[in-house]
Amino acid sequence: MDDHTVKAILFDLDNTLIETSRAGAVAMQKVSELLKTTLGLNDDIIHIICDKFKQKLYRETFDPAAGRSIDEVRVGHWKESIQEAVGSRPAVCSSPSLPTECYYLWKNSRLEVLTLSSEIRTLLKELRVRHKLLLLTNGETQTQREKLVATDCEKFFDAVVVGGEHAEQKPAVSIFRFCFNLLGVEAQDCIMVGDSLDTDIEGGFNAGVRATVWINNTGGAVPDDVAKPDYTVPTTLHLPAILAELK
Template identity: 70%
Template sequence: MWDDNVVVMDDRAVKAILFDLDNTLIETSRAGGVAIQKTSELLKTTLGLDDNTIRSICYKFKQKLLHECFDPSSGISIDDVRVRHWEESIGETVGNCFTPSLPTQCYYLWKSSRLEVLCLSPEVHNLLRQLHSRYKLLLLTNGEAQTQKEKVEAVKCEEFFDAIVIGGEHVEQKPCLSIFTLCFNMLELEAQDCVMVGDSLDTDIKGGCNAGVRATVWINSADGAVLDGSVKPDYTIPTVLDLPDILAQLK
């Protein structure tokens, strides 16, 4: 007798997994916090300012980073742009009473500190190794090309992926359909053969849904966003380490 409570699953086998990078496979937010702390210490030592003023400078930098518009055809490097972020953040807070080299020092300390912290945990390393023995894996990350390449190189994850697609190298990034179509073509698979895994509802999950992937899996950590109804993932897990449980359901 048919049970109306049984969920009928698509019996099409999953052949590939598309992974986001930041805050999905690596803890970019935590690394950014460490980098800001180290840069704060440099600013405090150099300028002799109180903690509130230092926090104000760092907050301004993070806001500039968040709303950054970078044009690679401008002839200015992303490093130059972010040095300027620090220069403006310091100047807007305390005026121009600082040595010209300080913004450069701040930027490269922040950058190197962040990259030093970024890594694949042993658990994620093992997960990718195991998954790569059964599925095609593709890394699909938004962001400025140089910055994302440096992260990929720092965490040494290339060996696990059949392809790596960096949004900043293309006309459109997630959630646009074109970059997902590029990924499917590189894998020589259809959208329904693939699962999209990421922490962003607006880019990873929305993009995967619009592209017609087999399933979307949202990584929602304890301090993650709350579903607002506009984008609905097929599955939600607190950590990418729980992904095998989802894949088992998709067989």
């Protein structure tokens, strides 16, 4: 390899290599059907419950030292969401196990849908011939490790780094440096590929990677107050053309 060749590629996982948002939508639909059957609620109330859960998930802070598992925390999200939306209706009070049922239906349905497509698998195999590949994903350890098992994707990478297992997650420079050291490369040898401007693109930029690639699968514009990606593509499958430019 010459000094101008990209030696390593860092990939985000969710909505970069796997369609987590789509899987989440499928899982929410199944929970909605459970709530409708169990509580006899109308679609508007069910939508409120599911939206409240998604908000709690988005704002979630998890501390393993607190003595509760991530499963217990998220069962609590469903319990609170149902109570906040419907209060103490008799049907709710008579279904104490409903939050647990909602959580495991949501969790297991999402994992069942998550997959590494054949096109992405082929791409990763081809890229690994000439590049070191590292998967760098933010998130709570159990949750992200379950996704890795469900998608059987670890075998396509030279290393996997889960943010929840480190003191800092993306966009912290420290976790990028950890990745560079793990692969035995310099920042300028690498590119960062991900769907989040706040974590993947800003983190890669601050860490000094050679280029950042934003997977913009929603078609939105880049806000003025974030780091600008060097490349923007609708899918990771466009990566070979970018690598050809970077030679």
